[in-house]
Amino acid sequence: MSLSEELEYFVDETGQWQPDSGEPAPGKWLRLRDRAGKGNFGFLKHPVWFRVVLRSPTMSEWVWVVSTPQLEWVTWVQQRSGKPHERSEAGLGPLQEQRVPLQRLPTAGLMMAANESVLVHMRVQSSGLMQVPVDLWEPSVWQERERRSHALLGAYFGLLGALLAYNGFLALRLRDQAYGYYLGFGLSMGVFQLSSTGFGPSFLWAQQALSTYLFLGIATTVFGIFSMLFTDSFLRMSRVSRRMSLVLRWTAVGWVVVLLTHLWLPAHTVMSWLSLPFGLLTITLIMVAGVKGYKASTPAAGYFLLGWTGIVLAVLLRALLRMGLLPPHPLLYDGMLIASAIEMVLLSLALADRIMTERRARAEADVQRAREQVAREEAQRALQEKSRFMAAVTHDLQQPIYALSLATESMALRRSDVVSTEALNQMQSAVFAADELLSSLAMQVRLDRDDLRPDMEAFSVQDMLERIDALFATRAQKHGLRWRVLPSLCEVRSNPLLLERMVCNLVSNAMRYTPEGGVMLSCRVRSGHLLIQVWDTGPGIPVHEQSTIFEAHYRGSAAQSHDRGLGLGLSIVSRCAALLDVRVGLKSVPGRGSCFALWVPLVTPP
Secondary structure, eight states: OBOGGGOEEEEOSSSOOOGGGSSOOSSOOEEGGGSTTTTEEEEOSSOEEEEEEEEESSOEEEEEEESOSOOSEEEEEEEETTSOEEEEEEESSGGGGTSSOOOSSOEEEEEEOTTEEEEEEEEEEOSSEEEOOEEEEOHHHHHHHHHHHHHHHHHHHHHHHHHHHHHHHHHHHHOOHHHHHHHHHHHHHHHHHHHHHSHHHHHTOGGGGGGHHHHHHHHHHHHHHHHHHHHHHHTTHHHHOHHHHHHHHHHHHHHHHHHHHTTTSOHHHHIIIIIHHHHHHHHHHHHHHHHHHHHTTOTTHHHHHHHHHHHHHHHHHHHHHHTTSSOOOHHHHSHHHHHHHHHHHHHHHHHHHHHHHHHHHHHHHHHHHHHHHHHHHHHHHHHHHHHHHHHHHHHHHHHHHHHHHHHHHHHHHHOOSSOOHHHHHHHHHHHHHHHHHHHHHHHHHHHHHTOOOOOOEEEEHHHHHHHHHHHHHHHHHHTTOEEEEOOOOOEEEEOHHHHHHHHHHHHHHHHHTOSSSEEEEEEEEETTEEEEEEEEOSOOOOGGGTTTTTSTTOOOGGGTTOOOOOSOHHHHHHHHHHHHTOEEEEEEETTTEEEEEEEEEBSSOO
């Protein structure tokens, strides 16, 4: 139960009064319930005396608890009815080992007889903020609460130690400044919690218990330094906002100056006049930087903001508690402990997430660079291929032109009105070869520019077949090949110019690579399509070449004995087929011949 509402107090400005001296108090006793802010006294140089009369109808045992660990000295004086005064002291001073052992919170045992009145005086002194809520606990309940508190502290420092060890290992391995700053403020936070909870002076530095407030001030200052540096490094603030990065670094320098002031100023003066305003500035800057980093999509900025938001809420609740605006509760005193544990976990996750994100970004950049390198190599190969192509074009065009010049010279030397049939045939063959090369080159250029948008229309294939027959009949006769075109009255939907170019390329290819036998062009209806087939009795195409025969400039093993041609005929057929939605097929038996087929959509499927 709480005794704060029943307490009376006065501030002992002399610092010498004792309740068992027989002298009246050098000040007026006031009721704590009437004081604004209740038990919050702020910073006081003088001790404060409290008193209350307790009475129990039965014999009972109680634990008197002062719920503020940052007190330097607490003295209890009990006056029982008809008995002399009894005094017990507990605090961070030299007497703590001889009297009441120091706990996380100042406590004293109180035994009350049945119907016995006990007047209890308590003297409290602190060089820091003083807030003195007082509670009475049954010993068993208090012991259970203490066990829970110690378990919470043990879990916290165990977790903190594990996180520091893990991130220390990563700091050594990754050589990342952010990990070093994380270790710095993690260690300083650990010292801060050891001091503020009383765990440190109780178990670690009992002999230097009076220096706890100094440890608390130094830990707060070091925490401010590393918090600024960690925020700047983790959020990559120099990339997000150079001005904000400078502000964070200069604030860290300000914390260094505050740290140096501990050399000649009392700890409570530094804490109240320097650390407190710098702490508020630090929290504000951290939250602003976190928001900027989150807006800039900095990796793991969400974890960073979430962790520090918990700290801000814990500090706000603690401040409201100190101002007396919230009732005392153990969870409020442990709020900083819980919030700092959550923050350390979230920031550790944030570091891991940032490393993974940056590694993933580097991997993607490496992949992109590899793709760009492949693209450059492909462009280089394409340039080389174009160079070879132009060289081949120049070479192949020179042959028919040279043949034309020879035929012209031969006719001039004859000086006769009778035209030489042999010379005319040579000239016609040269002109046909040059025209075929130029037509293929022009079509390839149009396809490469990707501006060919064919108009689809319905037309009869018979006219196309007659033109192709007239074009290749003489050529087949000159090569001693049998040539046959099967007529067709079907109508197809396609582009007549491109379709005729495709069929001409297939026929030209067949005649070029057929040394003897014949070539046939046929049309048949198959499944809503007109199947246009070009048959030849040439050397055929090996199986391993059939998948690459439609590539540009690929001429195959059968072309080794033929010097003319650019290897564009079948490539143009393949690319035009993609534009016209025409399927291309190939059947070939090496040594017996080949059959190229085109499936062209019919206008009126049967």
